[in-house]
Amino acid sequence: MALTGKQIRTLRALAHHLDPVVFVGKADVTEAVAKQADQALEAHELIKCGVQDGSELTTREAAEALAEVTTSEVVQVIGHRFALYRESHKKDIEHIKL
Template sequence: MALTGKQVRQLRSLAHHLEPVVHIGRGDVNDGVVAQAEESLEAHELIKCAVQDGSDLTCREAAEQLAERTGADVVQVIGHRFALYRETSRTDVEKIKLV
């Protein structure tokens, strides 16, 4: 699902206050990182991730790889952190209402 500019701005403002829940380190984007991101996206829809100094990937590369493997959209990349969004399929989670 391609996000509109207005939706991206809304998600960026929501992601600003989040702490990173997924950390990408020396192992880069491996199956464990993807599983952790999948679980977090299902529970929260919007997550922030951090790329550690030991990683061989740039933050943009890590964001694109993780988004591709999880079916999420990259919301923002700043410094060593990025935010991903994917609508959850769970009914017990309060969904983000996009404009």
């Protein structure tokens, strides 16, 4: 699912106020980190993640690796933070209108 420029701008604006919920540490993208990100994406659709200083991955590499594992889209990468988006299958949450 490729996002358009307008959709990315909307998601970036929404992600600005979010706090990171998933952190990639020195063990890089592990199964536990992927599971945590997957659950957060299913519950919220848009999440912000962080890369800690001990990680051997750059922020872009961590974002792309986590996006691939969770089948989500990288919305933005700034500094040690990045945002991911994936449409949720849950019916009981408020979905982001794109």
